[in-house]
Amino acid sequence: xxxxxxxxxxxxxxxxxxxxxxxxxxxxxxxxxxxxxxxxxxxxxxxxxxxxxxxxxxxxxxxxxxxxxxxxxxxxxxxxxxxxxxxxxxxxxxxxxxxxxxxxxxxxxxxxxxxxxxxxxxxxxxxxxxxxxxxxxxxxxxxxxxxxxxxxxxxxxxxxxxxxxxxxxxxxxxxxxxxxxxxxxxxxxxxxxxxxxxxxxxxxxxxxxxxxxxxxxxxxxxxxxxxxxxxxxxxxxxxxxxxxxxxxxxxxxxxxxxxxxxxxxxxxxxxxxxxxxxxxxxxxxxxxxxxxxxxxxxxxxxxxxxxxxxxxxxxxxxxxxxxxxxxxxxxxxxxxxxxxxxxxxxxxxxxxxxxxxxxxxxxxxxxxxxxxxxxxxxxxxxxxxxxxxxxxxxxxxxxxxxxxxxxxxxxxxxxxxxxxxxxxxxxxxxxxxxxxxxxxxxxxxxxxxxxxxxxxxxxxxxxxxxxxxxxxxxxxxxxxxxxxxxxxxxxxxxxxxxxxxxxxxxxxxxxxxxxxxxxxxxxxx
Amino acid sequence: xxxxxxxxxxxxxxxxxxxxxxxxxxxxxxxxxxxxxxxxxxxxxxxxxxxxxxxxxxxxxxxxxxxxxxxxxxxxxxxxxxxxxxxxxxxxxxxxxxxxxxxxxxxxxxxxxxxxxxxxxxxxxxxxxxxxxxxxxxx
Amino acid sequence: xxxxxxxxxxxxxxxxxxxxxxxxxxxxxxxxxxxxxxxxxxxxxxxxxxxxxxxxxxxxxxxxxxxxxxxxxxxxxxxxxxxxxxxxxxxxxxxxxxxxxxxxxxxxxxxxxxxxxxxxxxxxxxxxxxxxxxxxxxxxxxxxxxxxxxxxxxxxxxxxxxxxxxxxxxxxxxxxxxxxxxxxxxxxxxxxxxxxxxxxxxxxxxxxxxxxxxxxxxxxxxxxxxxxxxxxxx
Numbered sequence: 001x002x003x004x005x006x007x008x009x010x011x012x013x014x015x016x017x018x019x020x021x022x023x024x025x026x027x028x029x030x031x032x033x034x035x036x037x038x039x040x041x042x043x044x045x046x047x048x049x050x051x052x053x054x055x056x057x058x059x060x061x062x063x064x065x066x067x068x069x070x071x072x073x074x075x076x077x078x079x080x081x082x083x084x085x086x087x088x089x090x091x092x093x094x095x096x097x098x099x100x101x102x103x104x105x106x107x108x109x110x111x112x113x114x115x116x117x118x119x120x121x122x123x124x125x126x127x128x129x130x131x132x133x134x135x136x137x138x139x140x141x142x143x144x145x146x147x148x149x150x151x152x153x154x155x156x157x158x159x160x161x162x163x164x165x166x167x168x169x170x171x172x173x174x175x176x177x178x179x180x181x182x183x184x185x186x187x188x189x190x191x192x193x194x195x196x197x198x199x200x201x202x203x204x205x206x207x208x209x210x211x212x213x214x215x216x217x218x219x220x221x222x223x224x225x226x227x228x229x230x231x232x233x234x235x236x237x238x239x240x241x242x243x244x245x246x247x248x249x250x251x252x253x254x255x256x257x258x259x260x261x262x263x264x265x266x267x268x269x270x271x272x273x274x275x276x277x278x279x280x281x282x283x284x285x286x287x288x289x290x291x292x293x294x295x296x297x298x299x300x301x302x303x304x305x306x307x308x309x310x311x312x313x314x315x316x317x318x319x320x321x322x323x324x325x326x327x328x329x330x331x332x333x334x335x336x337x338x339x340x341x342x343x344x345x346x347x348x349x350x351x352x353x354x355x356x357x358x359x360x361x362x363x364x365x366x367x368x369x370x371x372x373x374x375x376x377x378x379x380x381x382x383x384x385x386x387x388x389x390x391x392x393x394x395x396x397x398x399x400x401x402x403x404x405x406x407x408x409x410x411x412x413x414x415x416x417x418x419x420x421x422x423x424x425x426x427x428x429x430x431x432x433x434x435x436x437x438x439x440x441x442x443x444x445x446x447x448x449x450x451x452x453x454x455x456x457x458x459x460x461x462x463x464x465x466x467x468x469x470x471x472x473x474x475x476x477x478x479x480x481x482x483x484x485x486x487x488x489x490x491x492x493x494x495x496x497x498x499x500x501x502x503x504x505x506x507x508x509x510x511x512x513x514x515x516x517x518x519x520x521x522x523x524x525x
Numbered sequence: 526x527x528x529x530x531x532x533x534x535x536x537x538x539x540x541x542x543x544x545x546x547x548x549x550x551x552x553x554x555x556x557x558x559x560x561x562x563x564x565x566x567x568x569x570x571x572x573x574x575x576x577x578x579x580x581x582x583x584x585x586x587x588x589x590x591x592x593x594x595x596x597x598x599x600x601x602x603x604x605x606x607x608x609x610x611x612x613x614x615x616x617x618x619x620x621x622x623x624x625x626x627x628x629x630x631x632x633x634x635x636x637x638x639x640x641x642x643x644x645x646x647x648x649x650x651x652x653x654x655x656x657x658x659x660x661x662x663x664x
Numbered sequence: 665x666x667x668x669x670x671x672x673x674x675x676x677x678x679x680x681x682x683x684x685x686x687x688x689x690x691x692x693x694x695x696x697x698x699x700x701x702x703x704x705x706x707x708x709x710x711x712x713x714x715x716x717x718x719x720x721x722x723x724x725x726x727x728x729x730x731x732x733x734x735x736x737x738x739x740x741x742x743x744x745x746x747x748x749x750x751x752x753x754x755x756x757x758x759x760x761x762x763x764x765x766x767x768x769x770x771x772x773x774x775x776x777x778x779x780x781x782x783x784x785x786x787x788x789x790x791x792x793x794x795x796x797x798x799x800x801x802x803x804x805x806x807x808x809x810x811x812x813x814x815x816x817x818x819x820x821x822x823x824x825x826x827x828x829x830x831x832x833x834x835x836x837x838x839x840x841x842x843x844x845x846x847x848x849x850x851x852x853x854x855x856x857x858x859x860x861x862x863x864x865x866x867x868x869x870x871x872x873x874x875x876x877x878x879x880x881x882x883x884x885x886x887x888x889x890x891x892x893x894x895x896x897x898x
Binding site for chain 3: 457459461462463466467498499500501
Binding site: 071072073097099100101102104105106107108109112113115116119120123385393395396397398405449467469489490491492493495496497505508510513514516517518520521522524525 | 547561563
């Protein structure tokens, strides 16, 4: 069946015609093969203009469209919805960004801009003919459960926020500690395994001695995490450095440290493996101030790169200075060092004075919160990657600052990277709120522009299985690769890497990409 | 040969890559019209075949433009993109074709200057080296 | 599996230079898996060769495709027409594939595009290492599952040699001493008793040193009666 293309040329309220000859574009479109409708409008984002376009689309029974307008992210939502109502599948719309790709950046080159716009129109038509309709699948969420792993500060905050959004929260806490939180709290419980996908996970959990299954629409990892050891060059010279949380523990048992006490603001002052984290400040100040108050004769130094207490906690700087805690600032070039031959002295270059100070110490403390060795097992069960320092890896900041690589699985607090209690709480709120709002929709969708394996061509080389960030490919029946549509995010990494060209990405096939590129490269620039 | 303009094509990811290009345009930054773009979901989608075919189809220079590696929307996509570009550059060099004709760039969506910088660099390469075929315009 | 590597492109360019029409044929088996000669590598090579011809101002035609397994006559036969409609076939399979085509069409030129290297395992994605040299008489049950013929630089049967230090081979400090690994493995398995008796000198007659090998399963062979009419297996 022959394609019926509608071409829409948006003038962007006269911005486009100021540089380009849009009449000529319309003429080229009209003369093109398979184009049955050409509409030039002032603003495709304006309801009235849009209605006119859709009216003709329905009348001419178009099955696909090429829209020359502005940035896809701005114009697509309303446009695709309107076309859907007019009976055109969302994957049959090809958007061309004339505004930001041609008009705005080529103000001084009108002829070349025109040639480029015409080439983009031609290439879009070539691509359009190759497009195929695709359907997204929608699945009902079986439950509105948000399962939170960890009942610490961020876990509790997440539960409150998710419950506020209407979700039913279930907290898995590995210890027997009790706390006030909405929903169900399962003490002595741990995550063992997980199956399924966003919106419909089936978790295997151990509660006490029993092993049970638990449905989850969304999962929040709030297990906490920190460091137990110094890193970098300092670690070689000082073997008995104490992490701050351990110092705090010992002080609670009246085991005060041998002075002088030097607190370093990060497990890795030379900065090769870790950056200074903001958690360092609140907990550090609190602990050192308490130490100094209980043992006023103990000399206490705090050696730091950047001071970043959270909000009103900055008042602690003054209190600390008043009771005689000394602060020494350094930068990377003057990072604290300990000579293995003189192990009881910390050498650090004072940033203000420019002098290297030599501080004798009895106890070297480094800012750190308690670690969580369970993160590895949980990451394994949920099939999500870890960060290099033992935390859970975050998906890109753009995707969601509290989301893991897998959509629908969130992470907050120190499970991401060590942070202060207040920040952990805020992040918990964020994750809980995002999870709750997502679960409120009651639906999850997948499919559309996803990858698919042509089994006859597959060499079962395992490359796609090893490379996909979402573990969507697996070796299935017939010992060939298959892609789990529910997990596929449509990135195409597996498609670009398959040595036997057995995988195709719908809506971005090789033919479509290369066809468009070839058309763009044709003719003069 | 008459005044043949340089031909540069870029494969740009629809996440940080395209956002950065759009931001640069909206910030008023100008760049040479010798470039045309193909949008891909992720630079990890880019296949070595696409890059080589682009040269076959007449490109003087080709670039790939994606998310920063530590912040790729699809986690490891731009890392893959970089590897593909690296492999094809090596092939080009082995085949006796200037590997400078192909390059990878990364940017965050908030970076308005990286895209015009990438275009400028590749247009310069295209002008300097000319078309691949023998006897092309080149200095 | 068989692990091969593409020949340096400069070498291939020179190899195919005199031929007007070249078919490049890869394979979906081992060489696809070790990323040397699958459909993707074939298509990229064809593109690169076309670009080079374009640059040199030389008129040359290149076509590329793959077969399921290039060492099987039936699959090669399927693409016979395409193969022979050229001045040269460049095989991107292992040498077995290249030779199969050569044997089937002896008057047609078939050149190897890959250097066939070894029997290797993927240590991790993108890294293949040799673990077997096909000596024809496997003794790894006596060495804790680690082959000293392949993994020891001197193929010793009673190692380690005097040059082994810090569990590394004297030939290359990056390479683990196979016999240190064998020792550790046998210790783990509580079978250190195996390491003491002297293993006699190896009978290499089962390896390639004894001549080109042919393995036969008489019960699998087709009798003349069965073969009749099957032209493909001439």
